[in-house]
Amino acid sequence: MNVFEAVATRRTVRAFLDKPVDQAILRRVLERAQNAPSGGNTQPWNATVITGEPLAKLLADVAAILPEGPARHKPEYAIYPPELDGAYAERRKGVGEAMYAALEIPRENKMGRLAWFARNFQAFGAPVLMLIHTPRYMGRPQWSDIGMWLQTVCLLLREEGLDSCPQEAWAIYQEQIRAVVNIPEDHIFFCGMGVGWRDPDAPVNNFPVPRAPLDEVIRWEGF
Amino acid sequence: MSKATTTSEAVLTRRSIRSFSDKPVPLDLIKQVMDTARWTPSGCNFQPWEGAILTGEPLRQLQEKMRNTPPQNPQEYSWSDPEVLPECKARLSQVGADMYAAMSIERADKAARGDFMAQNLVSFGAPAVLMVYFPRVMGPPQWSDVGMWLQTIMLLFREQGLDTCPQEFLSLYAKLIKEFVGVSDETHIFFCGIAIGYRDETDPVNGFDRKREPLESKIQFLGFE
DSSP, rough: OHHHHHHOOOOBBOOOOOOOOOOOHHHHHHHHHHOOOOGGOOOOOOOEEEEHHHHHHHHHHHHHHHHGGGGOOOOOOOOOOOOOOOHHHHHHHHHHHHHHHTOOTTTTTTHHHHHHHHHGGGGGGEEEEEEEEEETTTHHHHHHHHHHHHHHHHHHHHTTTTTEEGGGGGGGHHHHHHSSOOOOOTTTEEEEEEEEOTTOOOOOGTTTTOOOOOHHHEEEEEE | OOOOOSSSHHHOOOBBBBOOOSOOOOOOHHHHHHHHHOOOOGGGGGGEEEEEEEEHHHHHHHHHHHSOOOOSSOOOSSOGGGGGGOOOOOHHHHHHHHHHHHTTOOOTHHHOOOOOOOHHGGGOSSSEEEEEEEEEOOOHHHHHHHHHHHHHHHHHHTTOEEEEEEEEGGGGGGHHHHHHHOOOTTEEEEEEEEEEOOOOOOOOGGOOOOOOGGGTTTTEEEEEO
């Protein structure tokens, strides 16, 4: 698969098939992704990749405390910037409404939307969950390095016929994650990423995702 | 270098290029890459990235201004945080040592090293540069989104037979660059430049071996058969 096709067919998949992923494929992808660039060659990314037993335990542990709601949310960083202007709020709303329309869960159906959000903590049925963390002293440019690595992984997975779902939502349950997998105390937990085979028929994997037009993002000088 | 025909090939042949040929980059090709890169994911679909792409006379003018301006103080942001730990400092020194060795520049030859560092100002001869900035309110997770977008761009360029060099160095001239392209210093932070052009395949600086940590030190697998 070429890069264009990988970029164009990658989407955040929220319904996976019940089919395991061979560890050899994941190793191949992650070995290649080591070639992602980073400032000063820092390579700040770290991940724990779980499936089977430990994944089942994590999902069960989180399911048990879900009903307690926000009282149990303990993110180590702000997932959303506190102040955003209208354009960003619109972009966020745009993708949310497109998704719920595909799922046929209207705005009034608050319980339905909450139940759907809770599926984040089943990793949307993904057979593999990557848990991404980095030393706490890493600054903002190193977070960008982690992003370069993450997208490298997402695109290489596409090339293997696999799909992914980057999930910052897992940050709110980092305590439960730390109870199941050994993440060093001096590392901050960033995000989870579900990995598996896309359910091609699920409506949630097929709605059009809006993007800002190019001229809203880029200026051109001297061409 | 030839076009990458698969995603793996793009990932594996991408490297930071520090010597470009003077062959210009066609606008429609850049537009095609930037247009496709819009499909990069971001948390809440914020798409926090913004940028200006410069070539020709405006790029030359900006580079001239940078040459005549001292690096800004204080810095736009700190890139040196990881250097506090020896493991990261070692990786940084290693890549520097390998790079200068490839160019046959001695450690003691400060003048030659300084001359090479100054090549950052002209983006190593790249005919086009993407200047990357975004709203200051964006936090660490949005910086990660920007990173996803940058790597998408770099891999798409590889597919077109082009190469890149991400340059956090240019943040030393952040305010100057923002003023030049007409972006508010109050609302926006400048992150980096991405030099864009064709790789000079004969230059040894583009050929040294880049070290990476072994997978086992980065990734742990649990629960697999």
